Amino acid sequence: MTGPHPAVAAVRxxxxxxxxxxxxxxxxxVACSGGxxxxxxxxxxxxxxxxGGRGRAPWRAGAVVVDHGLQPGSAEAAAGAGAACASLGLDPVVxxxxxxxxGHDGPEAAARDARLGALADVAQRTGAAAVLLGHTLDDQAEQVLLGLARGSGARSLAGMPARRGPLRRPLLGVPRTTTRAACAALGLRPxxxxxxxxxxxTRSRVRSRVLPVLEAELGPGAAAALARTADQLREDAExxxxxxxxLLERCRGVPGDGRDAGPGLRPDAVPDVGLDVGLDVGLDVVGLSAAPAALRRRALRSAALQAGAAAGELAREHVLALDALVVAWRGQGPVQLPGRVVGExxxxRLRFAPAPPPPGGH
Structure with missing residues (x-):
């Protein structure tokens, strides 16, 4: 008896x-779009x-199909994907x-966030232990190229993780040609x-225009090389x-030395509100300044996010401005951060607090 098609075997x-x-x-x-x-x-x-059958998995398989409603016929496409999953034996199919x-980050990011929120909700309601996403090696390569084009840091260039919470991406090492071949071998119509x-x-342009040029000019292994780069960068970034x-934990709540107080202002005149109150976070600038820049700036970015800065809008320029408060202090004023937060x-101490309302605002 012959075994399954190589592409089918690779996905399994x-x-x-x-x-x-x-x-x-x-x-x-399985998060299934029908693609x-x-x-x-x-x-x-x-x-x-x-x-039944030798070598079968001990877990149960179901599916969740998300209809974003962004184009005509999306409801029919979602229903078709759900029916396909049911025909493959998945139960339940939601x-x-x-x-x-x-949103500020564009329709692609907004759709992604809505989709992830829906997946998390369905996983909680069904008690699922894991949610499988169909991102492939090609998707990972596209993600790295997008990060390069945006001038992002190592975390963005590290691409998508194989696991994050209940989300798992089994196919990050599998090229898109393999998934298409698997569907053809099984008689499935994506x-x-x-x-x-x-x-x-943007991602569509990277997929249809940019990656094909790289593959043609640099060789057929360009996408795989980009994915390997993501793996290496992810290890370093983690x-x-x-x-x-x-570093951030060591610098939390350490009393400042008062050298920034200025004339007539004692260090103990500044109220030491707890770090768990509102958006206030007090960080020892001496401890921060002694750390390497790569670690210090990661700590500052995390602190800003914990204080309520908008993750999708917090850019490197904001982090560098915060960094200047630590290592290039010249008495400069507060740093305005997206999400109506200021660092001062x-x-x-470096503190984060809500930005004051604009004149005449509420």
Whole structure:
């Protein structure tokens, strides 16, 4: 008896490895759009979780389909994806419609955030142990290129993690050609999302124009090389972020030395409100200034986010301005951060607080 098609076997192996630690009887949800990547993923999960047979997974497989409602016919496409998952043996199959608000980061980011929120909600309601996403090696390469174009740091260039909380991406080492071949071998007809070919979307342009040029000019391994780069950068970024978090904890709540107090202002005249009150965070600038720049700036960014700065708008220029309060102090005023938060140096401490309302504002 012949085995499965190589592409089918590759997808199944990736899913089996990604879910090796899922407890027996637990539910694994596949986030399925009906496209080739997520459909191949759903087929593999359904086959692995089928009852009986040697080598089957001990967990159960279900699916969640998110309808963003961004284009005509999206409801029908979502219903079709749900029906395809049911035919592959996945149970339960949950189809959910979400609203996509207009945000500062553009429609792609808003749709992603709405989708992740819906997945988290369905996972909680169903008690799922894991949610599988269909991102492939090609998606990872596209993510790295987008990070390069935006001038992002190592965390962005590290691409998408294989795991984050309940989310798992089994196919990050599997090229898109393999998922398409798996669908063809299984007789599945994927839905083609028209936005994937719409040049109005940045990722679509990277997929249809940029990566093909790189593959043609640099060789067919360009996407794989970008994905490997992401893996290496992620390892480095995780270490640096851990060290940055430890630095932030060491500098929390350490009393300042009062050297910034200015004439007539004693250090003890500045109220020492707790770090768990409002947005106030007090950080010892002496401890921060002694740390390497890479760690210090990670700590400052984390502190700003914890104080309420808007993650999607907090840019490197903001972090560098905060850094100047620590290592290039010349008496400069507060740093205005997105999300109506300010960072200010007083009495040897860097504090974050709500920005005052604009004149005449509420």
């Amino acid at each position: 192996s990736a899913v089996r490895t990604a879910c090796a630690d899922v407890p027996a009887g637990a539910l694994v949800l 080739a990547d997520s459909l191949a993923l759903a087929a593999a999960a359904g086959w692995l979780a089928a009852e 189809v959910v419609e979400v609203g996509v608000p207009r 839905w083609e999302d028209p936005t994937n070919a719409d040049p109005a979307f 270490v640096l972020e851990q060290l940055g978090a430890e 140096r007083t009495c040897g």
